[in-house]
Amino acid sequence: MALPPLLTLQDVALTFGGTPLITKAELSVAAGERVALVGRNGSGKSTLLKIAAGLIEADAGRRFVQPGATIRYLPQEPDFSGFETVLGYVEAGLAEGDDPYRARYLLEELGLGGEEPTASLSGGESRRAALARTLAPSPDILLLDEPTNHLDLPAIEWLETELKALRGALVLISHDRRFLETLSKATVWLDRGVTRRMEEGFSGFEAWRDSVLEEEARDRQKLARKIAAEEDWMRYGVTARRKRNMRRVGLLQDMRRRLREERRAVGQVQMTASEGETSSKIVIEAKGVSKAYGGRDVVKDVSIRIARGDRLGIVGPNGAGKTTLLNMLTGALAPDAGSVTLGATLEMVTLDQRRESLDPNWTLAEAMTGGRGDYVMVGGQPKHVASWMKDFLFSPEQVRTPLRVLSGGERGRLMLARALAQPSNLLVLDEPTNDLDLETLDLLEELIADYAGTLILISHDRDFLDRVVTSTLVAEGDGRFVEYAGGYSDMVAQRGHGIGPRTVSPAPRTASVKERAPEDSPEHAPEGGAETAAPREKKRKLSGSEKHQLETLPRLMAALERDIAKLQGALDDPDLYARDPARFEKLTTLMGNAQAKLAQSEERWLELEMLREELDGRGGA
Structure with missing residues (x-):
């Protein structure tokens, strides 16, 4: 039921x-x-x-x-x-x-x-x-x-x-x-x-969505055929009889209106990337690169070779050094030690997570053309800015819209449009999926699949990584990075666990204390400050709040049991509902809340008790 x-x-x-x-x-x-x-x-x-x-x-x-x-x-x-x-x-x-x-x-x-x-x-x-x-x-x-x-x-x-x-x-x-x-x-x-x-x-x-849209398309085709039949009658039947059947004319207009409304369904993003000359076989080769800030190793002794056509994903907690490593690999930042060699004829286009700093008073057209005319060069060919923006789900009316009124998703699509209009054979994307809807993500995946050049990608989207990368470079902590073949799921299978602390099986929610890892370099942190780094497992003991809960939860559970018993006694009155429905509803709600809180408290106490025993066992080992 x-x-x-x-x-x-x-x-x-x-x-x-x-x-x-x-x-x-x-x-x-x-x-x-x-x-x-x-x-x-x-x-x-x-x-x-x-x-x-x-x-x-x-x-x-x-x-x-x-x-x-x-x-x-x-x-x-x-x-x-x-x-x-x-x-x-x-x-x-x-x-x-x-x-x-x-x-x-x-x-x-x-x-x-x-x-x-x-x-x-x-x-x-x-x-x-x-x-x-x-x-x-x-x-x-x-x-x-x-x-x-x-x-x-x-x-x-x-x-x-x-x-x-x-x-x-x-x-x-x-x-x-x-x-x-x-x-x-x-x-x-x-x-x-x-x-x-x-x-x-x-x-x-x-x-399911695709099947619904296919059914809608079939219905539109049926409606279009019916309209064609009505138009045939309009051309010949009305002329032959010299008399208009206003009812049929009205039906035709109504069907045309319905067809127009049904075709108002939002269109699809159409993305193409402007590809440059073919790069050399080895695109980037890094040997023992390191970078430290304030005495902390952000990147330590990393060596990697990226060949033409590779699709490399870089993953790890915020503040683990991903963007610093990316900047060194692309030549934007010099390493403290080691060397980075960039291939010949390299044409690189970068889309970073800061989405650039654009004048909010610019229009979409000005942002795309730099305020120079109404055309943008795509693949070496001029294309009207309205036509190019339409490929990214912007209507012609929005071309003159100021950037300050755009949503986060619209700003993301604008930055993709700007980046993909430039010829390249190396595409560097730092968190490109932020604020993009699922359909746009699908088409970005298709674009990357069709892209003839090389890709370096930082992302927290596990599904996106699985769909587009050929190898995954993981921040293992203390500035170390290890490369695994395949996407995110392949990496997890090889590594034995995800990006968080290693666990044999899902741990109790209180099985580890989280600590804030050091931030990435302030000079190269994302706009708005470095993010809080992912917690790491460490040797620990019960916190003060956990000890307090272990001591007080039994008293709380006993009080809840007494409250439940009193409420149950009142609800046992067989005439209560007929005599006072409002009181019956109130008592029923209080009973449900008390039972839920008791169950939650019992679960929490059991988790803490198991954790205490586990930690005591470790201490005695």
């Missing part, structure tokens, strides 16, 4: 600036459900999630939340105003009765101490703080908008484990395919203002 929904949206509609964004959207979330909300950039996914969270009121439709159900929403841009430290920000998200020690536990797991000033947080630190605040209360429903943005691979894999262990329901927006496939059990597709639901995780979405 299906559980009743905790949250329901029915026939939701919303219009922005006179243009309908959402026309008929529905969303239903029952206890424990895992729903992926997918759609193109600009389709209204984030807006629909805000409506579900109660932050935006729809123009039409109905929103219903079960009484007593708790909802927590993770925004893309958290607001830290009014909070001096990260811990203050996270603890402010706790409600009465929530476990105050879970905030510190999550901050520890995410590599934050809690005393960091909110005014100086980097993008990754902001995202980690917002995740801790959202997860700390253990709500009934989690609404997460791009939770993996600005996170490195160890943090993404930790978050997957944490979310899989939670008992609450989950609605998730993400451009990370592997993340969606791991966590989702149902998929809601928002397309042209309307939602469709599939009772299957994201792994089956693309085949």
Whole structure:
């Protein structure tokens, strides 16, 4: 028997600036459900999630939340105003009765101490703080908008484990395919203002989406044939009879209107890369290159040879030296020791994660042409800027749009358009997938597959790495890098574990303390400050908060058991519902909350007790 929904949206509609964004959207979330909300950039996914969270009121439709159900929403841009430290920000998200020690536990797991000033947080630190605040209360429903943005691979894999262990329901927006496939059990597709639901995780979405679009195409063909038949009648039947059948004329106009509306479906990105002359057989050869900052080895004694046609992926925690190594390999940074030799006739195009610093008052056309005319050179041939931008999903009307109004995804597509217009035989991409939707990622993959030159790629997107690279260079720590054949999954199979600490099997959520690794060089860190490095496993003992929880959780569990017994005694009254339905509902909600909290407390105490025994065993070994 299906559980009743905790949250329901029915026939939701919303219009922005006179243009309908959402026309008929529905969303239903029952206890424990895992729903992926997918759609193109600009389709209204984030807006629909805000409506579900109660932050935006729809123009039409109905929103219903079960009484007593708790909802927590993770925004893309958290607001830290009014909070001096990260811990203050996270603890402010706790409600009465929530476990105050879970905030510190999550901050520890995410590599934050809690005393960091909110005014100086980097993008990754902001995202980690917002995740801790959202997860700390253990709500009934989690609404997460791009939770993996600005996170490195160890943090993404930790978050997957944490979310899989939670008992609450989950609605998730993400451009990370592997993340969606791991966590989702149902998929809601928002397309042209309307939602469709599939009772299957994201792994089956693309085949389902394609079948829906193929069916739509067949319907359009049938409609087009019917229109042709009606036009034939219009040409000959009306003329022969000298009399117009206005009803049939009206039907024809209506069918043409329907066909036009159906063809308004968002188009596909068309990408081509301008290829330069063929490079030499050996593109880059590095011998024993090293780089240190402040006495710390960022890159240490790395040797690698990159041949023409290779596709090299570089992975590792934020701050592990990936960008420093990339800059040395491409000649942008001199090593402290060792040598780098670049091949002859090298034409290199770089797309870095800072996305360049462009004048926000420039228009799209000016950004593409440098303010010189209306044409851009693509593959040595002039192409009108409107035609080139159309290949990247920009409408002709947007060519004169100032850059300041572009979304993150649109800025990402613009930078790809700028980079790919330049002739090259070496493509260097530092986090190219940031803010790109799934369809654009598909076509970027196709572009790389067809690209005749050499590719060097830094990415935290495991699925993207699996699809495009031929070898993976992994930051192993202390400045060391090791190359593995194949993509990310191949690397994991050879290495025995992912980018995070080595584990034989999934460890308890409290099985390691996270520490902040040193940042990459400040001179070459991403814009906005170096990200918090991924936590590493170290010899440890129970933290102060963990010891406190071990001591206090038994008392809390005993109190919860007493509360449950009292509530059960009141609910045992057979006439309570008929006499006082409101009180019955309130007691039922309190009972459910108390039982859930007791189960959570028991699980947490058991984890800590197992950890204490494990650590005591290590100490005595």
